[in-house]
Amino acid sequence: MGLTSRSLLYTVVFVAVLCVGLTVWLWPRLSGRGVLPVLGRLGAILTTQLTIMSAVLLAVNSAQSFYGTWGQLIGRYDRSPGQVxxxxxxxxxxxxxxxxxxxxxxxxxxxxxxxxxxxxxxxxxxxxxxxxxxxxxxxxxxxxxxxxxxxxxxxxxxxxxxxxxxxxxxxxxxxxxxxxxxxxxxxxxxxxxxxxxxxxxxxxxxxxxxxxxxxxxxxxxxxxxxxxxxxxxxxxxxxxxxxxxxxxxxxxxxxxxxxxxxxxxxxxxxxxxxxxxxxxxxxxxxxxxxxxxxxxxxxxxxxxxxxxxxxxxxxxxxxxxxxxxxxxxxxxxxxxxxxxxxxxxxxxxxxxxxxxxxxxxxxxxxxxxxxxxxxxxxxxxxxxxxxxxxxx
Incomplete structure (x- = not known):
């Protein structure tokens, strides 16, 4: 999927919503004491935040076209001149x-x-x-x-x-x-x-x-x-x-x-x-x-x-x-x-x-x-x- 494609944006938005839902659903099970419950809560928070921010950034980039492709996102720009x-x-x-x-x-x-x-x-x-x-x-x-x-x-x-x-x-x-x-x-x-x-x-x-x-x-x-x-x-x-x-x-x-x-x-x-x-x-x-x-x-x-x-x-x-x-x-x-x-x-x-x-x-x-x-x-x-x- 292209960086500015709607299918990618919709997919990431769906994953973000799913992560929020799963975090709310599983939170009671992660509320105990100990290393594993703490790591579970941290993992849920980080995953949810990451997916939400990814959805927001993709939406902004799709609207403004700051980066058009994955290559441009990682700094690989084709600098050769165009041809009329x-x-x-x-x-x-x-x-x-x-x-x-x-x-x-x-x-x-x-x-x-x-x-x-x-x-x-x-x-x-x-x-x-x-x-x-x-x-x-x-x-x-x-x-x-x-x-x-x-x-x-x-x-x-x-x-x-x-x-x-x-x-x-x-x-x-x-x-x-x-x-x-x-x-x-x-x-x-x-x-x-x-x-x-x-x-x-x-x-x-x-x-x-x-x-x-x-x-x-x-x-x-x-x-x-x-x-x-x-x-x-x-x-x-x-x-x-x-x-x-x-x-x-x-x-x-x-x-x-x-x-x-x-x-x-x-x-x-x-x-x-x-x-x-x-x-x-x-x-x-x-x-x-x-x-x-x-x-x-x-x-x-x-x-x-x-x-x-x-x-x-x-x-x-x-x-x-x-x-x-x-x-x-x-x-x-x-x-x-x-x-x-x-x-x-x-x-x-x-x-x-x-x-x-x-x-x-x-x-x-x-x-x-x-x-x-x-x-x-x-x-x-x-x-x-x-x-x-x-x-x-």
């Missing part, structure tokens, strides 16, 4: 920071920049990390972000050139440091660019949750936070005002892990004229609600419609397919989204295109996503068109 395969048969010196009231890009807190893992050296040789705050005029939100600028951004021959953009999105409740330190996004981008496996690209790292601690799931909540508006309108406007990045959508893509992966797919399928390419590492295929999200879809006659439009498989089956290209990932053992990933891929139809990365083994954690991030970013680099316009 076709799933459908279709073919300056940083930001111009404006500290005034009207500035859309403002200086951010520097904490965490040192954890990005970039090599030491001048920006024109190793690139640069910046911490900024994005001001959203439409959404009325302000969100922190990290920006990775490739070495070419600072080189003389590129001084008027605009660059493609990857918007890297965290899961909940992760922050920008999760992308920089744990997922190693800037370090991976630097390595791929230096090896000519990815064109010089600006990478923006941020959380989609603009009303923390609430999980807004990239949704424009009726009467609440406007997360989709922030990501599809405010963020592009701000970045284009502060950096030399492409003005056309063909230079933009979204990439994320966990709920950030779901968000990336949502952006590409709902707003393909803003993000025509998306990569989702262990993403889901619909937005649900729970205690962390609160009410995302409002009440009344339009609630069901709004909920359905955030169900990606429903969209593919009931709405025109978007002109978008996506990459989705899962694993044969350890990931809970494998079945839904297959359903999603089966529903994709032209003009939409989809590729996949299915690992033999992996689970819902950074150990798995670090195996996927390099091929995912290399894939993304092939989808983005290097801007032909120049900075006037």
């Amino acid at each position: 395969t076709t799933a459908t048969d279709l073919a300056g010196t940083g930001a111009r920071v404006d500290t005034g009231k009207g500035g859309l890009v403002q200086p951010g807190a520097p904490e965490g920049l040192e954890k990005a893992g970039l090599p030491k050296g001048p920006p024109e040789q190793v690139g640069k990390m910046e911490s900024i705050k994005i001001i959203g005029r439409r959404s009325q939100a302000a969100a922190p972000a990290f920006v990775y600028l490739p070495p070419q951004y600072f080189q003389k021959q590129y001084e008027r050139q605009r660059f493609p953009v990857i918007v890297a999105i965290t899961g909940y409740p992760g922050g920008t440091e999760s992308l920089a330190q744990h997922l190693q996004v800037p370090k991976t981008a630097s390595k791929l660019i230096s090896e000519n496996k990815m064109q010089p690209t600006v990478v923006v790292m941020l959380s989609p949750n603009i009303a923390m601690p609430r999980d807004t799931e990239c949704v424009d909540v009726p009467g609440g936070p406007q997360s989709e508006t922030f990501l599809t309108k405010d963020l592009p406007d701000a970045l284009r005002s502060g950096y030399r990045v492409g003005h056309k959508a063909s230079a933009w893509g979204a990439l994320g892990y966990s709920s950030g992966g779901t968000c990336s797919l949502l952006l590409a399928m709902r707003q393909p004229d803003v993000y025509p390419a998306a990569a989702a590492l262990s993403g889901d295929y619909k937005v649900g609600t729970d205690l962390t999200t609160g009410d995302l879809f409002g009440k009344g006659a339009d609630e069901r419609k709004r909920r359905q439009e955030h169900d990606l498989i429903w969209r593919l089956r009931n709405m025109p397919a978007p002109r978008a290209t996506v990459l989705v990932t899962s694993s044969l053992h350890g990931e809970k989204n494998l079945k839904e990933t297959k359903r999603f891929l089966d529903a994709v139809r032209p003009p939409m295109k989809a590729d996949k990365m299915i690992l033999p083994e992996g689970s819902h954690n950074f150990a798995t996503w670090r195996r996927e991030i390099s091929p995912a970013m290399e894939w993304m680099g092939k989808q983005l068109v290097f801007p032909q316009d120049v900075n006037g």
Whole structure:
């Protein structure tokens, strides 16, 4: 039985309940004096506690997917990178920071920049990390972000050139440091660019949750936070005002892990004229609600419609397919989204295109996503068109 299988969980729960029952039943017989009764009572207590704790830990792991297989539980991780395969048969010196009231890009807190893992050296040789705050005029939100600028951004021959953009999105409740330190996004981008496996690209790292601690799931909540508006309108406007990045959508893509992966797919399928390419590492295929999200879809006659439009498989089956290209990932053992990933891929139809990365083994954690991030970013680099316009 697999570590996250329901049969194992139910079996351990049954054994725990049985042990509790047997302990209660046999306790009078173990109440005497002497070595054997004492050892019997200790054995009953330890066995009962062990089975109960095992059931609790298995339930928590099944819900959160900290470990997907027995091998991962004992520390045997496969660290080989994933491989992208076709799933459908279709073919300056940083930001111009404006500290005034009207500035859309403002200086951010520097904490965490040192954890990005970039090599030491001048920006024109190793690139640069910046911490900024994005001001959203439409959404009325302000969100922190990290920006990775490739070495070419600072080189003389590129001084008027605009660059493609990857918007890297965290899961909940992760922050920008999760992308920089744990997922190693800037370090991976630097390595791929230096090896000519990815064109010089600006990478923006941020959380989609603009009303923390609430999980807004990239949704424009009726009467609440406007997360989709922030990501599809405010963020592009701000970045284009502060950096030399492409003005056309063909230079933009979204990439994320966990709920950030779901968000990336949502952006590409709902707003393909803003993000025509998306990569989702262990993403889901619909937005649900729970205690962390609160009410995302409002009440009344339009609630069901709004909920359905955030169900990606429903969209593919009931709405025109978007002109978008996506990459989705899962694993044969350890990931809970494998079945839904297959359903999603089966529903994709032209003009939409989809590729996949299915690992033999992996689970819902950074150990798995670090195996996927390099091929995912290399894939993304092939989808983005290097801007032909120049900075006037």
